[in-house]
Amino acid sequence: MKISVSRQEHFNAAHRLYNPEWSMEKNDLVFGKCNNPNFHGHNYQLIVTLIGETDPTTGYVFDLKLLSDIINENIIKQFDHKNLNLDTAYFKDLNPTAENIVVVIWRILRQLIDSKFELKVKLYETERNFVEYPAH
Secondary structure: OEEEEEEEEEEEEEEOOOOOOOOHHHHHHHHHHHHOOOOEEEEEEEEEEEEEEOOOOOOOOOOHHHHHHHHHHHHHHHHOOEEHHHHOHHHOOOOOOHHHHHHHHHHHHHHHOOOOOEEEEEEEOOOOOEEEEOOO
16 A cells, blocks of 8 residues: 655755847746846745555655755755756756756656665655646
8 A cells, every 4th residue: 555755845946037039028927026137035845755556564655864964965955045047957958847946856856766766755845836747
């Protein structure tokens, strides 16, 4: 029987949504105030879920302290209080939309967590706007 376990973390980061191939007018039309050349910030809420079988010796699907350590070391330290466009290599050539951020986070974590666990990542950009990868 599969069970899901989740860990919630948060980070604060700035970004700018912008397509360099477009004019400023088109960027403003598509991205609105998110195209601010001086950037803008969010208090992101991150929920990482693992789905798998319970280990009969520990009773855990996955040790949530270990999951927290993995998230903090590999996501929070890289993104918290950073300008995603300028301070991270991930978004040098990738627009840091919530959709792209959640996929980047998923890819980082997927390399670190045994593939026997299904991995889902949900990212809240605001209280009302969130994305989830993979979508099911």
